Amino acid sequence: MAVEKLSEEERGSWLEALEGWEMASDRDAIVRTFKFEDFSEAWGFMSRVALIAEKNDHHPEWSNVYNTVEITLTTHDADGLSHRDVHMAQAINAL
Numbered sequence: 896m897a898v899e900k901l902s903e904e905e906r907g908s909w910l911e912a913l914e915g916w917e918m919a920s921d922r923d924a925i926v927r928t929f930k931f932e933d934f935s936e937a938w939g940f941m942s943r944v945a946l947i948a949e950k951n952d953h954h955p956e957w958s959n960v961y962n963t964v965e966i967t968l969t970t971h972d973a974d975g976l977s978h979r980d981v982h983m984a985q986a987i988n989a990l
Protein backbone atom coordinates (compact mmCIF):
# COMPACT_ATOMS: atom_id res chain seq x y z
CA MET A 896 0.00 0.00 0.00
CA ALA A 897 1.70 3.21 -1.16
CA VAL A 898 1.92 6.08 1.32
CA GLU A 899 3.51 9.45 0.52
CA LYS A 900 6.70 10.43 2.30
CA LEU A 901 6.60 13.73 4.18
CA SER A 902 7.60 16.72 2.03
CA GLU A 903 10.35 19.11 3.12
CA GLU A 904 7.75 21.69 4.22
CA GLU A 905 5.84 19.13 6.27
CA ARG A 906 9.05 18.01 7.96
CA GLY A 907 9.88 21.56 8.99
CA SER A 908 6.54 22.29 10.61
CA TRP A 909 5.24 18.94 11.85
CA LEU A 910 8.35 17.28 13.14
CA GLU A 911 9.40 20.34 15.10
CA ALA A 912 6.01 20.40 16.84
CA LEU A 913 6.43 16.81 18.06
CA GLU A 914 7.66 17.18 21.61
CA GLY A 915 10.40 14.77 22.61
CA TRP A 916 10.88 13.12 19.22
CA GLU A 917 14.12 13.34 17.28
CA MET A 918 15.27 12.23 13.88
CA ALA A 919 17.04 8.88 13.90
CA SER A 920 20.73 9.24 13.16
CA ASP A 921 20.88 6.54 10.50
CA ARG A 922 17.50 6.42 8.73
CA ASP A 923 14.38 8.35 7.84
CA ALA A 924 12.59 7.77 11.13
CA ILE A 925 11.79 9.49 14.43
CA VAL A 926 12.70 8.15 17.86
CA ARG A 927 11.73 8.89 21.44
CA THR A 928 12.72 7.26 24.71
CA PHE A 929 10.17 7.01 27.52
CA LYS A 930 11.13 6.35 31.16
CA PHE A 931 8.74 5.07 33.81
CA GLU A 932 8.76 4.21 37.49
CA ASP A 933 9.12 0.51 36.89
CA PHE A 934 8.39 -2.30 34.44
CA SER A 935 4.70 -2.41 35.26
CA GLU A 936 4.26 1.25 34.26
CA ALA A 937 6.28 0.72 31.09
CA TRP A 938 4.24 -2.33 30.13
CA GLY A 939 0.97 -0.49 30.75
CA PHE A 940 2.15 2.25 28.41
CA MET A 941 3.13 -0.31 25.77
CA SER A 942 -0.32 -1.90 26.00
CA ARG A 943 -1.95 1.43 25.29
CA VAL A 944 0.41 2.13 22.38
CA ALA A 945 -0.33 -1.34 20.99
CA LEU A 946 -4.07 -0.61 20.92
CA ILE A 947 -3.48 2.68 19.08
CA ALA A 948 -1.17 0.90 16.64
CA GLU A 949 -3.78 -1.72 15.83
CA LYS A 950 -6.50 0.87 15.45
CA ASN A 951 -4.35 2.91 13.03
CA ASP A 952 -2.79 -0.13 11.36
CA HIS A 953 0.56 1.53 12.01
CA HIS A 954 3.03 -0.27 14.23
CA PRO A 955 6.07 0.89 16.15
CA GLU A 956 9.54 -0.56 16.16
CA TRP A 957 10.36 -0.59 19.84
CA SER A 958 12.39 -2.04 22.64
CA ASN A 959 11.82 -2.31 26.35
CA VAL A 960 14.39 -2.69 29.11
CA TYR A 961 12.75 -2.70 32.56
CA ASN A 962 11.36 0.86 32.93
CA THR A 963 12.56 2.22 29.58
CA VAL A 964 10.71 2.05 26.26
CA GLU A 965 12.39 3.26 23.08
CA ILE A 966 10.11 3.78 20.10
CA THR A 967 11.06 4.25 16.45
CA LEU A 968 8.41 5.34 13.97
CA THR A 969 8.81 5.07 10.22
CA THR A 970 6.60 3.95 7.36
CA HIS A 971 7.81 0.84 5.58
CA ASP A 972 5.22 1.33 2.88
CA ALA A 973 6.74 4.76 2.12
CA ASP A 974 10.36 3.80 2.81
CA GLY A 975 10.58 6.74 5.22
CA LEU A 976 8.57 9.18 7.29
CA SER A 977 4.92 9.81 6.43
CA HIS A 978 1.97 11.55 8.04
CA ARG A 979 1.14 8.19 9.67
CA ASP A 980 4.23 8.53 11.83
CA VAL A 981 3.26 12.05 12.84
CA HIS A 982 -0.23 10.86 13.80
CA MET A 983 1.17 7.98 15.84
CA ALA A 984 3.69 10.22 17.61
CA GLN A 985 0.94 12.72 18.47
CA ALA A 986 -1.31 9.95 19.79
CA ILE A 987 1.52 8.47 21.87
CA ASN A 988 2.41 11.89 23.28
CA ALA A 989 -1.21 12.38 24.27
CA LEU A 990 -1.28 9.24 26.45
Ligand SMILES: C[C@H](O)[C@H](O)[C@H]1CNC2=NC(N)=NC(=O)C2=N1
Nearest residue numbers: 952953954955969970971972973
Ligand atom coordinates in the same frame (compact mmCIF):
# COMPACT_ATOMS: atom_id res chain seq x y z
C1 LIG B 1 -0.43 -4.30 5.23
C2 LIG B 1 -0.39 -3.28 6.32
O1 LIG B 1 -1.38 -2.33 6.15
C3 LIG B 1 0.93 -2.58 6.36
O2 LIG B 1 1.97 -3.52 6.42
C4 LIG B 1 1.06 -1.59 7.47
C5 LIG B 1 1.03 -2.17 8.86
N1 LIG B 1 1.80 -1.43 9.85
C6 LIG B 1 2.78 -0.58 9.48
N2 LIG B 1 3.54 -0.01 10.39
C7 LIG B 1 4.52 0.80 10.05
N3 LIG B 1 5.26 1.38 11.00
N4 LIG B 1 4.80 1.06 8.78
C8 LIG B 1 4.08 0.53 7.78
O3 LIG B 1 4.36 0.81 6.62
C9 LIG B 1 3.01 -0.32 8.12
N5 LIG B 1 2.24 -0.85 7.20
